Amino acid sequence: MQESKVNINRIHSLYESLVKRHTSLDSTFHTILNEGMKAFNLSLGIISQIDGDSYALLAVSPEGKDLSAGQVFELKNTYCHRVVSEKKIISIEHAGSDPDFNTHPVYIGMKLESYISAPIWIREKVWGTLNFSSTQIKEVSFSKDDHEFISLMADGIGSLIEMNLLSVEKEDVISALSKNNDILESIFENSTIGMALVSPSGQWVKVNNSLTHMLGYTEDYLLSINFQNITHPDDLTLDLQQLDSLAQGNIPFYQLEKRYLTASENYIWILLSVSLVREDNGDVKYYIAQIQSIDERKKMEMELKNQKEALHEANIILERMATEDTLTEIANRRKFMLWFESEMTRLERHPVPISVALADIDFFKSYNDDYGHQEGDFALKSIAKKLSHTLRGQDKIARFGGEEFILLFPETDEKGCLLVCEKLRKSVESLSTLKRTVTISIGGVTYYPKEGVIVHFDDLLKVADSKLYEAKRSGRNQVKVVNLAVYQD
Structure with a gap:
C-alpha cells in the first residue's frame, strides 16, 4: 500500500506540473526535472534535443559551470546515445560494474553511476531524451513503475514541445x-x-x-x-x-x-x-x-482521485481497527494510552490534577451463564454506550479488557472524580434494557502534579485496580477513590 501511495503521489505531482500554467516552457521543464529528481532520488536532470550527431542541452537541473542549457556535445559521447539508437528506456544502477558503461567517456569524465533515460517522441521520431543521473550508486534497482513513470514524463514533455511548436506554427500562419x-x-x-x-x-x-x-x-x-x-x-x-x-x-x-x-x-x-x-x-x-x-x-486524473479516496478510506478503516474495540465500538487500550500520554505531556506545561478510574461489571460471569454470550455482548455494548453518553465532554473511556473499562478525567480532582464516577455508577444501575439490573464497581485515583516528580501509567493503574478490588470486596456497586499521594504515603 505504501508503494502504491508513492506512485500515486508522484504521478499526481507530474500531472500538476504538466497542467499548471507556467510563465515559460523552460520554467515547466525545470519543474518537471525537479519532480523527477525527487521521484528517483537522483541529483541531476537533463532534457536534451537530438539533431543528427549533436546532443544539445535544453534544460539542466541544477545548472552548473560544467553543465548548462545551450551546451552541445557529440551524441556518441553521451549515455543517451544508446537510448536514441535503441529507441527505448535505458537504466543502470552501478555503471562502474558494467563493462558497457565503465569505459564510456561520461563515466570516465563524470563518474555517473546511476542513470535512467527515456526517448522523447515528437511526430513519430525521437526528438530528444529525458534523463536523470547521479554519481552515487543506486542501492535499489529501477523498477517497472520507475520505467513507466519516466515514460509518462517523456510523453508529457513531448506533448508540451509539440504544443509549443504548433503554437509557433499557428502564430506564423496567422501572420502570413x-x-x-x-x-x-x-x-x-x-x-x-x-x-x-x-x-x-x-x-x-x-x-x-x-x-x-x-x-x-x-x-x-x-x-x-x-x-x-x-x-x-x-x-x-x-x-x-x-x-x-x-x-x-x-x-x-x-x-x-x-x-x-x-x-x-x-x-x-x-x-x-x-x-x-x-x-x-x-x-x-x-x-x-x-x-x-x-x-x-482526465481518466488518469479521475483514477488518481479515486485511488486517493480509496486510500483515505482504507486508512480510516485501519485507524479504527487499530484504536477501536470491535464489540463495544468505543476506544481500545491502545487508543487510551495515546490519550493518556497526550494528557501527561500537557500536564508538564499546565499542572492540574488528573484522575484515572477502572470500572468493572459486577457478576458479569453469572449474567453470561444465565442468559448466554449473545445477551452478554449486548449488555457490554449497552453499558459502554451508557457510560460514553454520561461522561463529560473532556472525559475519555476505553474498553480495558473483558468486562472492564478504563476512564480518564482531565483537570479533575479527587472530589470531582468521586462525583463523576458516582454518576456513571448510577447511570448503569438505571439501565432498563437488560435482562436484569446490572451494576458496576469503580476504583479511581487522582494525581496532583509536582515539579520534579514523574508518574507512570502503571503507577496509577495499580492504585485504581487496588481501589476497584476494595469496592468489590465491600459489596460491589460502589465507588472508591483515593489521592495518589495519600496512597503512596
Whole structure:
C-alpha cells in the first residue's frame, strides 16, 4: 500500500506540473526535472534535443559551470546515445560494474553511476531524451513503475514541445494568412491535433482530418452544425463567456478544458485553444480553434482521485481497527494510552490534577451463564454506550479488557472524580434494557502534579485496580477513590 501511495503521489505531482500554467516552457521543464529528481532520488536532470550527431542541452537541473542549457556535445559521447539508437528506456544502477558503461567517456569524465533515460517522441521520431543521473550508486534497482513513470514524463514533455511548436506554427500562419493561403491549408490539414475555423455564430466553417478522426463525425456533418450542438451542457456557459470576452477584445486568446460529444455518443475531454481573425472593420471574421484530446489524462486524473479516496478510506478503516474495540465500538487500550500520554505531556506545561478510574461489571460471569454470550455482548455494548453518553465532554473511556473499562478525567480532582464516577455508577444501575439490573464497581485515583516528580501509567493503574478490588470486596456497586499521594504515603 505504501508503494502504491508513492506512485500515486508522484504521478499526481507530474500531472500538476504538466497542467499548471507556467510563465515559460523552460520554467515547466525545470519543474518537471525537479519532480523527477525527487521521484528517483537522483541529483541531476537533463532534457536534451537530438539533431543528427549533436546532443544539445535544453534544460539542466541544477545548472552548473560544467553543465548548462545551450551546451552541445557529440551524441556518441553521451549515455543517451544508446537510448536514441535503441529507441527505448535505458537504466543502470552501478555503471562502474558494467563493462558497457565503465569505459564510456561520461563515466570516465563524470563518474555517473546511476542513470535512467527515456526517448522523447515528437511526430513519430525521437526528438530528444529525458534523463536523470547521479554519481552515487543506486542501492535499489529501477523498477517497472520507475520505467513507466519516466515514460509518462517523456510523453508529457513531448506533448508540451509539440504544443509549443504548433503554437509557433499557428502564430506564423496567422501572420502570413493574407499573403500565403497555401501554407495555411497545408499546416491546417496536416496538423496532428484537431483544428477548425468557426464562424461568429459558432458554425463550423472548416475542419481538418484530425478533428473528424477524433470526434468520429464526417466533415459534412460537422459543417452542418455548430460547436454548441456537441458541447457538454455543463461546459457551454463558460465557453460562451470566454468567446464573448475574446470577441470584445478583453483577452487575446483563451484555453479551456471541456467535453465534446462524439459520434459514438460518448463525451471525451479536450483542451480547446481559441484565437480569432478580424475583418478590416474590426468585426470577428472567424475563430481559430485548436482541439487536443486530453481524455486519457482526465481518466488518469479521475483514477488518481479515486485511488486517493480509496486510500483515505482504507486508512480510516485501519485507524479504527487499530484504536477501536470491535464489540463495544468505543476506544481500545491502545487508543487510551495515546490519550493518556497526550494528557501527561500537557500536564508538564499546565499542572492540574488528573484522575484515572477502572470500572468493572459486577457478576458479569453469572449474567453470561444465565442468559448466554449473545445477551452478554449486548449488555457490554449497552453499558459502554451508557457510560460514553454520561461522561463529560473532556472525559475519555476505553474498553480495558473483558468486562472492564478504563476512564480518564482531565483537570479533575479527587472530589470531582468521586462525583463523576458516582454518576456513571448510577447511570448503569438505571439501565432498563437488560435482562436484569446490572451494576458496576469503580476504583479511581487522582494525581496532583509536582515539579520534579514523574508518574507512570502503571503507577496509577495499580492504585485504581487496588481501589476497584476494595469496592468489590465491600459489596460491589460502589465507588472508591483515593489521592495518589495519600496512597503512596
